Structures are given as C-alpha cells and as structure tokens.
Amino acid sequence: MSAVTADAIARLLARRGYRLTGPRRHLLEVMEGMGDHFAADDVLSAAPEVGRATVFRTLRLLQELGVVCQVVLDQGALAYRLAPEEHHHHLLCVECGAVQDFSSDALEAVFEDVQARTGYAVEAHRLEVYGRCPDCLARDGVPRDGPAPDGVARVGGSRAG
Numbered sequence: 001m002s003a004v005t006a007d008a009i010a011r012l013l014a015r016r017g018y019r020l021t022g023p024r025r026h027l028l029e030v031m032e033g034m035g036d037h038f039a040a041d042d043v044l045s046a047a048p049e050v051g052r053a054t055v056f057r058t059l060r061l062l063q064e065l066g067v068v069c070q071v072v073l074d075q076g077a078l079a080y081r082l083a084p085e086e087h088h089h090h091l092l093c094v095e096c097g098a099v100q101d102f103s104s105d106a107l108e109a110v111f112e113d114v115q116a117r118t119g120y121a122v123e124a125h126r127l128e129v130y131g132r133c134p135d136c137l138a139r140d141g142v143p144r145d146g147p148a149p150d151g152v153a154r155v156g157g158s159r160a161g
C-alpha cells in the first residue's frame with residue numbers, strides 16, 4: 001500500500017552514508033509490508049525474533065533520519081509510516097484508516113507568514129488532515145466529483161479569528 005519502499009529507503013540512507021544491516025533492514029521490510037500506517041506493537045508482533053529494544057531504537061533512528069514519520073490518528077493515537085524524502089503532510093480517512101501524503105506550497109507559505117508576523121524562528125510544524133477518502137465516499141454512494149451541498153468545499157474544524 002505504501003508508495004515508499006524499503007529498497008528506496010535503503011538506497012537513500014546509503015547515499016547519506018548510513019548502512020542498514022541485519023535486524024534494521026529486516027524491520028524496514030516488515031514495515032513496508034504493513035500498509036499505510038502501523039503501531040510499534042504491530043512491528044513487534046510481526047518481527048518477534050527482533051527484540052523490543054531494537055524495534056524501538058530502530059524506529060527512533062529511522063525517524064531521526066526522516067524515513068519514518070509519525071501519524072496522529074483521529075483519536076489522537078500515534079502511528080508510524082514510511083516517509084517520502086520530501087516534506088509532506090498526511091490525509092487520513094476516518095472511515096477506513098487510509099493515509100495519503102500531500103504537500104502544498106500555499107500551506108508552507110502560511111508558516112513563513114506566521115514566522116514573519118510573530119518573530120518566532122519556526123523550526124517545525126505538524127499537520128494532519130482528516131476526512132473520508134474517495135473509495136469510502138464511492139462506497140457510501142457519494143459522487144466523487146460532486147460539489148458539496150452548498151457549493152462550497154467543506155473543510156472540517158472551526159474557523160477562529
């Protein structure tokens with residue numbers, strides 16, 4: 001399911017001078033087979049021969065290297081996901097749990113604006129978008145390309161300010 005493969009990640013890390021050997025490489029392949037996102041416990045039970053400490057150390061290392069990212073599920077639980085090389089955000093389907101990456105220049109400009117207006121040196125931001133994926137909408141009988149009832153794209157969340 002994930003567009004990011006263990007092979008691609010291993011090549012990327014090799015270019016940066018890291019070599020994933022033995023259990024780490026194995027864990028990466030296990031994660032590749034786990035679909036859109038996974039919990040640390042999923043990795044533990046899928047690779048019982050790898051110790052718990054190694055699983056958590058490897059997850060942390062892969063996060064630091066930017067090849068595994070955290071996903072905040074709609075109930076607030078943390079999951080993990082193989083990450084593409086570039087900066088991105090997540091679209092999560094609250095019905096089937098699918099996760100898709102997206103990026104947006106317009107969105108990134110917002111954070112530059114925040115930095116300019118607040119004087120903060122903005123170092124990072126996290127944003128997840130929740131909704132229902134096209135497959136779930138189609139299954140529920142909602143036309144894919146139809147406009148929202150009021151003709152305006154419906155966006156979740158409140159609009160403060």
Ligand SMILES: [Zn+2]
Pocket residue numbers: 069070081082083084088089090101
């Ligand atoms: Zn990600």
Ligand SMILES: [Zn+2]
Pocket residue numbers: 093094095096097098132133134135136137
């Ligand atoms: Zn869905």
Ligand SMILES: [Zn+2]
Pocket residue numbers: 087088089107108125
């Ligand atoms: Zn961003």
